[in-house]
Amino acid sequence: MVDMTDGEPLGVAVVGAGYWGPNLVRNFRNAREWTLVAVVDLDLARAREVIGGSTDVLATNDLDEVLARDDVDAVAIATPARTHRGLVEQALRAGKHVLVEKPLADDVESGRSMVEAARANDLVLMADHTYCYTPVVQKIRELVEDGSLGEILFVDSVRINLGLVQPDVDVFWDLAPHDLSILDFVLPGGLRPTGVAAHGSDPLGAGKACVGYLTLPLEGGAMAHVHVNWLSPTKIRQMVIGGSRRTLVWDDLNPQQRLSVFDRGVDLVQQSVDIADRAAATISYRLGDTWAPALPEYEALSRMVGEFAGAIREGRTPRTDGAAGLRVLSVLEAAQTSLRARGALVEVAAETPTLELIR
Amino acid sequence: MVDMTDGEPLGVAVVGAGYWGPNLVRNFRNAREWTLVAVVDLDLARAREVIGGSTDVLATNDLDEVLARDDVDAVAIATPARTHRGLVEQALRAGKHVLVEKPLADDVESGRSMVEAARANDLVLMADHTYCYTPVVQKIRELVEDGSLGEILFVDSVRINLGLVQPDVDVFWDLAPHDLSILDFVLPGGLRPTGVAAHGSDPLGAGKACVGYLTLPLEGGAMAHVHVNWLSPTKIRQMVIGGSRRTLVWDDLNPQQRLSVFDRGVDLVQQSVDIADRAAATISYRLGDTWAPALPEYEALSRMVGEFAGAIREGRTPRTDGAAGLRVLSVLEAAQTSLRARGALVEVAAETPTLELIR
Amino acid sequence: MVDMTDGEPLGVAVVGAGYWGPNLVRNFRNAREWTLVAVVDLDLARAREVIGGSTDVLATNDLDEVLARDDVDAVAIATPARTHRGLVEQALRAGKHVLVEKPLADDVESGRSMVEAARANDLVLMADHTYCYTPVVQKIRELVEDGSLGEILFVDSVRINLGLVQPDVDVFWDLAPHDLSILDFVLPGGLRPTGVAAHGSDPLGAGKACVGYLTLPLEGGAMAHVHVNWLSPTKIRQMVIGGSRRTLVWDDLNPQQRLSVFDRGVDLVQQSVDIADRAAATISYRLGDTWAPALPEYEALSRMVGEFAGAIREGRTPRTDGAAGLRVLSVLEAAQTSLRARGALVEVAAETPTLELIR
Amino acid sequence: MVDMTDGEPLGVAVVGAGYWGPNLVRNFRNAREWTLVAVVDLDLARAREVIGGSTDVLATNDLDEVLARDDVDAVAIATPARTHRGLVEQALRAGKHVLVEKPLADDVESGRSMVEAARANDLVLMADHTYCYTPVVQKIRELVEDGSLGEILFVDSVRINLGLVQPDVDVFWDLAPHDLSILDFVLPGGLRPTGVAAHGSDPLGAGKACVGYLTLPLEGGAMAHVHVNWLSPTKIRQMVIGGSRRTLVWDDLNPQQRLSVFDRGVDLVQQSVDIADRAAATISYRLGDTWAPALPEYEALSRMVGEFAGAIREGRTPRTDGAAGLRVLSVLEAAQTSLRARGALVEVAAETPTLELIR
Structure with a gap:
């Protein structure tokens, strides 16, 4: 057909x-x-x-x-x-x-x-x-893939706003799919956290969480964190992806500089012989340039x-x-479970492996 | 004497x-x-x-x-x-x-x-x-005390920076005392969370958390959250205190408008009779003015x-x-415990009650 | 009819x-x-x-x-x-x-x-x-009319951008009509400068001014100034209206706080008796609150x-x-004359007086 | 000795x-x-x-x-x-x-x-x-000298603030020496405008200009412009230097990104044969990356x-x-003359040529 x-x-x-x-x-x-x-x-x-x-x-x-x-x-x-x-x-x-x-x-x-x-x-x-098909997220994926950021160390995503309190879903199901689908798209190997902890609150008594935080430990010691909030008087849409070589900040509400790549960071430069001196001896700081790549414009x-x-x-x-949709869904469901367990870290449902379609 | x-x-x-x-x-x-x-x-x-x-x-x-x-x-x-x-x-x-x-x-x-x-x-x-004696925190306490914010609904505090990785303490003990002591100062009744959940990560292998998140459920359904981070290339020092009447944003790195008070928010305006219509019927939005009070200057x-x-x-x-110092310390110790328990919500040590000094 | x-x-x-x-x-x-x-x-x-x-x-x-x-x-x-x-x-x-x-x-x-x-x-x-019918300009007119700003002391308007270099008009005719029509709308009595000085430059050799500045002395000692520019890599649309009581800043590219009213300024508080002490004795500073009025949304x-x-x-x-259109046109024409006279201050053509339509 | x-x-x-x-x-x-x-x-x-x-x-x-x-x-x-x-x-x-x-x-x-x-x-x-010895101005001079900006097309400098109204000098003599000495330092060949036009106003009746604008046509068709103001409620210290290759923006109040270099601009790409098509045919736009060089820290x-x-x-x-001091002084004196001549463009006093000291 x-x-x-x-x-x-x-x-x-x-x-x-x-x-x-x-x-x-x-x-x-x-x-x-x-x-x-x-x-x-x-x-x-x-x-x-x-x-x-x-x-x-x-x-x-x-x-x-x-x-x-x-x-x-x-x-x-x-x-x-x-x-x-x-x-x-x-x-x-x-x-x-x-x-x-x-x-x-x-x-x-x-x-x-x-x-x-x-x-x-x-x-x-x-x-x-x-969101994965926006110019900025395409660029972020490129920067992760080509090694510009190095190894991912942390991700912090904030999506807050005076938002429409939805009748049928809480703030996690309403807003976090954006962050999670983006994470799935840009993280090497997709979004496969080793657990999910969700903290939410319903201070208005609306019957569902209006303020929420997701913590997603990733393999290799990194951690992703997502803050979603319907009650913020100011609008913030910002994601920071910290890498061992560079760190990017995506500020979606700054059209004049939506994406900044910082050659700034902390390095563990060497393994000290003397174990006692370790921390003091092995930390160094990079304070390099910032670069804001031009982004094409398309829908x-x-x-x-x-x-x-x-x-x-x-x-x-x-x-x-x-399968990407399923990974996002699995995190949302795990978050729901964690929420009921007062924020305990819960496992994400095992995933059906991604297979290439073969004709 | x-x-x-x-x-x-x-x-x-x-x-x-x-x-x-x-x-x-x-x-x-x-x-x-x-x-x-x-x-x-x-x-x-x-x-x-x-x-x-x-x-x-x-x-x-x-x-x-x-x-x-x-x-x-x-x-x-x-x-x-x-x-x-x-x-x-x-x-x-x-x-x-x-x-x-x-x-x-x-x-x-x-x-x-x-x-x-x-x-x-x-x-x-x-x-x-x-920090509690800065003009801005003094003003925030005033705004909480005089009812300008109404009931506290949520607090979100971010203190991130390309920071000095300390040899002896982790990012919680280094940075969070600022946030916690401020919270203790401005919250009615001081900082008395019903529990503490801490999530931290050490992606550099520095031997201690360099990125950390604290979740502090408060009595009455509100929640405070603190993000501390030594690895951020940009410096942010921002606290949002959401209230039922107004919400304030303190941006400590914006000397031209350090404190903004927003008359914006979500209200549950009425209890609908028809249970099915509840959410739709009872939400309304305030979209009022913003006000930035002048702050005096002193050390x-x-x-x-x-x-x-x-x-x-x-x-x-x-x-x-x-006693205030002890409340802050108790939260830090509980965070340490939570960190070892993979982010589980732990109780804060019972406090010695504050008594007025009597001569 | x-x-x-x-x-x-x-x-x-x-x-x-x-x-x-x-x-x-x-x-x-x-x-x-x-x-x-x-x-x-x-x-x-x-x-x-x-x-x-x-x-x-x-x-x-x-x-x-x-x-x-x-x-x-x-x-x-x-x-x-x-x-x-x-x-x-x-x-x-x-x-x-x-x-x-x-x-x-x-x-x-x-x-x-x-x-x-x-x-x-x-x-x-x-x-x-x-532009005069936008929520923000309507509000500005209100603030001028109700005396919130006091007497107008100065106006500074910047409208710069990486703009389309127009084939038929220069940057003054392309962009300044916006600023001038707004000034005509908000200034008490309309835009009636006592003269116009225009400075322009054509550094690209495009055959017309691509960067321009207009100086408009107003009656009573105030001055309005307009900066228009097609070559700026950043976009700025900002107007400051300084008044004897308050000063407003309209930043059209900041949707979260488009209009700010500052209760800050310099006052000549008293006439000193001793002429020699005049300046020292009579200056004082207001350092009051800032206020950002909520603006309605409509087209x-x-x-x-x-x-x-x-x-x-x-x-x-x-x-x-x-007549308002004519006042704007008169300033543009005077600017053109000034430009040819190397920026000399030229008079604005006498205006046909505004009369109310009577049926 | x-x-x-x-x-x-x-x-x-x-x-x-x-x-x-x-x-x-x-x-x-x-x-x-x-x-x-x-x-x-x-x-x-x-x-x-x-x-x-x-x-x-x-x-x-x-x-x-x-x-x-x-x-x-x-x-x-x-x-x-x-x-x-x-x-x-x-x-x-x-x-x-x-x-x-x-x-x-x-x-x-x-x-x-x-x-x-x-x-x-x-x-x-x-x-x-x-100011010429600050890290940022040293960097700007470097960028001009090494050709990063190309030919200078325009300079726009803004230095406004709720400033101390000085008893003995006007706003030009108080603030503009900063801008002029920087221009002298970074412009190839120093500050040698072909004329100076100054517009000032004294809306408070303080006996001297509190708001001022300087227009400085440069050789080759470029123009520099300086805005100084003691009455602004907000503080701005910004200089834009537009070049044929790149344009830089120095925002001195943004410590996190004090200097940005934009690979954005308008080019006259070719001389069209058909005179009527000229403007349409010969304009093109660059929309490249932005780069914020790291600056060293020293006093x-x-x-x-x-x-x-x-x-x-x-x-x-x-x-x-x-001689640099003298060039700045000559512009200030010419500005004073222009001010008395209602903003007419006046010549700058002929300069004693700079000679290398020879021992």
Whole structure:
């Protein structure tokens, strides 16, 4: 069903015309690699509204009809998390590649089932970790991969804001998926903490955590930490990734210098012979230049839909595949457990290993 | 021995002429309420150097001699933490009031013993929590006390820097005493968390935590959190205190607007009758003005030595008394325990109750 | 022709479907007070494109046809400055109220003729000084009007950026109309400098000034100054208005604190008797609080089209009338003269006095 | 009299123990190259106070006595500007090298006379342009000299503050010497504007300009501009130097990134054949990286007194010689003239050419 010819666009249907769906619709429409075939929503009028005046695209509330079509190669799911598993597995069974909003599902078991279903059917399952396709996160991944930072020593991420207190999820499920999906994308080997400790508080009595902290010890002694907060009067979106060679600071609210790379840090320069002198003898400080790489300008979502097409055409795992979505989900679920255990460090569910798709 | 006449200055000896001692010397000298009688250091040359050309002040390495003098009403201890207990209790036994550097001691048992000794001897024991006497922290306490912030909902404190990795203590013992002593000073009722969870990492292999996070659940559902870090290439010293009425942000590195008070926040405005609508119905947002109060300019230490004199003359507990030092110490010790227990929430040692000094 | 009933919307035609026209189209469409009747452009296809799928609005290249219609009460002109006079006067002769893009015209003589034509025909001529309708500028005007700032002492405006070097105009004509129209809006009595000195440079050899400074002495000893620059690698949009009571700083690129009002300044507190002591005796400093008023959120253009409707219905001068546009134009023309005279201070052309429209 | 042996320190007397003198005293004392011989002040008690307890240094109010001493090789003058000429020429006649505070004198004629006197006597006359010896200005000079910026296109300097309104000088004479001496130091060939236009205002009625702007057209079409202001509630110290290759921004109040070098700008890339297409065809934009060089830490004054010693020993012109002081003074005097001529562009007094000292 998938046309492997580069020239022919792939057909896609977007399922869910709520908050995020229209962004997907716009980007699939603008992409050379894609033809938008249909928009599916239980609310047919809403589907029509999202499509606008055009008559080329089908508006429907009948998913079965859409999945039966030959000109639909892939489906993008933008519905609430609790519906993901059913819709994704239905689409996979119909032989469609699937892109799914984050979080992948509302529990790890569902997520794992979805990942296995895609694998069994030899189809692409991709998580829409949009932030990973921004120019700045692409650059950060590059800097980690090419060794500019050296070994990762610590990660500190802050995402705070006077935010909309959500009716159905707490501040971890609302905000932390951003931080976690970015960490999964940039850390060598993905996000595989050796445990998760979560501390949250609900000082308003809203019935869920509005302020939260995640601690994620990583292999090799590093630690990642995430601060999410709905009650902060000021908005901060900042991530620091400390490395043995350099440290980067990403300040997303400073468009004039979003990304800074500091050649500053502490080194353990030598092993002292005299054990007693160790600390004194072996510490040195680097106080070098700061560098702010220029970042290209493009819309993250357009790059994301391009990656989805590329993975399908080339029969390969996309950069943010179902397994990535599952790793993020596993951390969120572990955090939930930790929260109930008063912040105790809990293990993250064992992961289904990532396998390359083979045709 | 203490002269209660307002006009007559009190006599003081400074013990320890190392890093901090000279600051005490300078401020005692400049204070109308004090006469600097002696500087004591094992290194007599160092003591002389700190005094300078003056011949009015005694330089000595003999503490007994100093404690025997009638013109010495009080002693200020600026020596390493492990020596505090011995020196403080010796001075108290000699009938001297005592000011002691933070941390109060190197373990809670010592601290408690010192507090009890002061009480038993009816003498002032004061902790040199210098930050509490800065214009900005004085103002913050005022804003908490006069109800400007309402009920405290959360506190987030960040103190990070490319810092000197200390040979003898970890990043918690080096930096967090600042945050904790400030919290003790501004929180109504002092720092009395219901538990402490500490997460630290030593990614350099320096033999001690260089990056650390403290989580302190407070009574009533609020939570305080402290981030200390020696490896950050950028320097941040920021504390956010979120309240039910207003939230303040103290950015110590922004001299042009060190303190901002935001009339912004989230309110639970009403209890909905229909349980299902609860979250939707009861949340509202305040988006009011920001206000940056002008702060007076003075040196914190000069105010601190003034408070020491005031407490002695008026026979009252100083604002940062031994009990305050003990509360800070108890949290540090609990953090140490939590660190060894992989971040588990541990209880803070029961405190000796604060009693007003009665003459 | 104008329907004075509040309930009935006014009809408007937008002339010019280039860069700015579509914004006018969108805002007239969304406004309760307006019905968009037609979009006129020499390029008929472009007019159609701007309208989109709708068939309610006429797309045409025939202005005469539009001006002949009874359901068109007003015309909004968004064409190049050199065409303004002809189009505006044609519309006024046809009995239409007119909104015109800035600058009002490309020379003062044309501007004055347009203002007089509107007056003679008893019609509204309004300048689209969009910035004046932003929340922040509205607030600034309020603060000036209610005396919060006291007497204006100085104004310093900086608008610099790595900007598009324009083919047809220099940096003064490109950027300064923003600053000048704002000054006209907020200064008591409008922008009536006692002279204009302009300094510009063309270091690239682009054939026009790319860096420019305007000095505008005001009555009563105050001075306004404007810095515009296309070559700055950093973007700054900042205006400081110094007053005898308070001083405000508007930093348009700081969304978290766009407007700050400082109760800080220098006072001449008393007239000394002894003439020799004058300066020493009479200076004092205020070092009070800073206040950042919350600003509402709305689109400036929607408020602007509302003001246009209001002025028409109420038969009054709009807040940014033709005379305001003429004052801005006069300063620009004087700047041009000064530039040719190596920065000499030149007079601003005498203005046609503002008269209230009387029906 | 001057000892050319590297090992032997030079003897110096500081004349004037007011505001700045003590800084000179401290730095001459700490410098290996210097022996502080005497401090001269009409107020003998003040001279003694500045020296402190030491008995090695002579405190005196008798300049003749000091100038007669063989162990005084050089004199540093830190008295009011109007006294400079007399003191400097007296010292030169006595065969002493001279360092003098800025401004060099209070009028150009005096300054020129001093420069000529030094030349005639084959002695070093150095201007204490302290800022030029800061790490950041040294770096800026390097970046200009090594071609990193390319050709200088524009300079914009802002030095504003809630400043002390001075009793004897206006804001230009108080603040602009900093900007001008820096410009003289970093511009290739020194500060040689083709004219000076000054605009000032005195909105408080303080009897002198409190807000001022200087425009300095440079050879080759570039322009420098300086904004000085005593009435600003916020403190800004920023200089932008735009170059054809890169542009630097020095923000002196941002210790974490004092100096940024932007590889961003506008280029005229080619001369179009078709004259009509010129602007469109020939403009291109660079949007490259930003780089913040690490700066060493040292005290500017210590480097300045080192340069003074170096110039004397090596028989060469110091980096900020009398001629540099004279160029700054000439611009200040021209500014004064321009101010009286309502901002007209005035010429700068012809300069005595800089000659290398030859022994």
